[in-house]
Amino acid sequence: MYGWIWRHLPGNAWVRALLSIVLxxxxxxxxxxxVFPWAEPLLPFxxxxxxxx
Amino acid sequence: MRLLVRTFSELCITAGALVVLFVAYLLYWTGVQADSASAAQIDTLQRAWTDTPVAAAPAPARVRTPYVTGKGIAVMYVPRLGRDWKWPVLEGTGPDVLKQGLGHYTRTAGLGDTGNFAVAGHRRTHGDPFKDFPRLRRGDAIVLTDGTTWFTYRIDRGPYRTVPGDTAVVDPVPRKSGFDGPGRYLTLTTCDPEWGSSHRLIVWAHLDATRPVTDGRPQALDS
Known part of the structure; x- marks a missing residue:
């Protein structure tokens, strides 16, 4: 999964690393x-x- | 096969990271948001109060503007919970309201009125306003201001543990509170245990004193 994303990111390793961080x-x-504000009321506390x- | 195992482990790691992030959100981020939201609410209230002249207030038959859901109605101080403990009380008890402060049960009496001014607050997460709720004792002061008057309530009974469906605790004369007739009461509710929701903790208080804000802070706040 993550390997697939990594292979499909453009550019060299540095650009990909930067894009990964942004992602x-x-x-x-x-x-x-x-997501969390939506999920929170479903929990009991x-x-x-x-x-x- | 290898692809399958790899994908499965990646999913597990993702799920783990998700849980850690969610815990961080609950423990830390909701607190950060509640701090700024409640400060903003208090700010809005205080600005509204300074804009309306206090001199017009002491008329005995003062008509209060109806409470609007989600809008601030008062600021609450409970010295037992901390010298700096200060939270806005907003109208309504929905999740969006309780994110920003304490919530006033819509169908209960207004602040200082005959009946029961009932307020709910988070025990944990969203700033932990009622974290130390079990430390409240008989005689403790609960001080509120609506911009014109300081209301000092004194706790009579609590913390009383009950079940979530026990709506009688916010009745005008709450059952089991020990109050035997109509009066100016206040009820606080939160959840129990700290991180659970199987029960509720309740304290009851009665209105002990009022004073115009022009006379300065009530002594209960500085003792």
Whole structure:
């Protein structure tokens, strides 16, 4: 999987490394900004009310 | 075969990294966001309060503008939870509201009114506002201000442990609180155990004193 991505990135090793870092950061950003906030209410530690709202 | 094993291990590593990132998000990032969001909410409140002249306030039949979901209504101080412990109370108890501060149960009474001003807050994550909730004791002060008045509530009973469906704890005269008639009460709710959601912790308080903000901070904050 990661090997496949690496082979399909353009440029030499340095450019690919840089692109990889950018890709990783983009993934982390999407996770923190959209995926985790969505997933969080599905987990139990945020139910602090007594009427289940 | 090799490709299969390699892909499988890569997926496992990815899943592991995902879990670590999620834990980092919960423990650290939600706190960072809650700090800035609650500071911004307090800022908005204080700006609104300085914009409206306080002199107009002490009229006894003061009409309060209705609370708007997601908007700040007061700032809460609980000296027992820390000298610097200060959180905005916003209207509503939805997840988006509780991310930014404490939430006022919409169907409960207004601040300082007859009835029960009920407030929920996170025990853990999102700034951990009620992390030390079990340390609250009878007689502890819970101080709130709405920009015109300081309200000092005193805890009567708690922390009381109950189940999530026990909505009677936010009733105007909460059952099991020991209050025997209508009054100006306050209820705080959070989850228990710390990281779980099987139970709720409750404290009840009654309004002990009020003073106009023009008279300065109540003593309870500095003792």
């Amino acid at each position: 990783v950061l983009a993934v982390v950003y999407v996770l923190f900004q959209y 945020n139910d602090v009310t007594v009427d289940g709202q």
